[in-house]
Amino acid sequence: MPDLPITGGCMCERVRFRVTEPMLGAAYCHCKRCQRRTGTAFSASALTVPGSFEVTEGEELLGVHKPQDPPGWHKYFCSRCGSQIFTQSHEDPKLVSVRMGALDEDPGVRPGLHQFVAYKASWDELPDDGLPRFDERMPAARYQGEQE
Ligand SMILES: [Zn+2]
Numbered sequence: 001m002p003d004l005p006i007t008g009g010c011m012c013e014r015v016r017f018r019v020t021e022p023m024l025g026a027a028y029c030h031c032k033r034c035q036r037r038t039g040t041a042f043s044a045s046a047l048t049v050p051g052s053f054e055v056t057e058g059e060e061l062l063g064v065h066k067p068q069d070p071p072g073w074h075k076y077f078c079s080r081c082g083s084q085i086f087t088q089s090h091e092d093p094k095l096v097s098v099r100m101g102a103l104d105e106d107p108g109v110r111p112g113l114h115q116f117v118a119y120k121a122s123w124d125e126l127p128d129d130g131l132p133r134f135d136e137r138m139p140a141a142r143y144q145g146e147q148e
Pocket residue numbers: 010011012013014015078079080081082083
């Protein structure tokens with residue numbers, strides 16, 4: 001069990017958040033949107049219990065990208081330093097996943113699967129970690145996490 005609240009923030013430390021309940025799960029995502037927004041091969045995000053996530057500092061500095069065609073989760077970032085911080089469902093705003101790189105300490109959860117591996121970066125190799133891999137989005141029953 002992690003110490004609560006779980007805290008995190010952006011690189012310039014103007015935006016801070018906290019998570020008041022243990023997180024539900026986490027996943028690696030290899031989709032092209034994650035490659036673009038992170039500048040690297042894949043992302044790791046962790047799903048929070050509805051209502052347990054709160055921005056505690058710098059909310060006015062948040063920028064957001066709202067993908068269209070197809071619509072996707074809204075991607076929030078610090079407009080001052082560009083750090084990706086969290087993502088919120090466009091269909092159900094109670095669903096929030098935090099970017100694991102934004103966390104201060106060990107959140108207690110580990111990514112449990114890889115999704116969108118059909119779109120993985122051509123220059124990257126999937127690790128031999130034994131985790132389930134899905135060509136497309138993870139099945140909703142597995143983990144209600146980020147849906148790019
Ligand atoms: Zn920042």
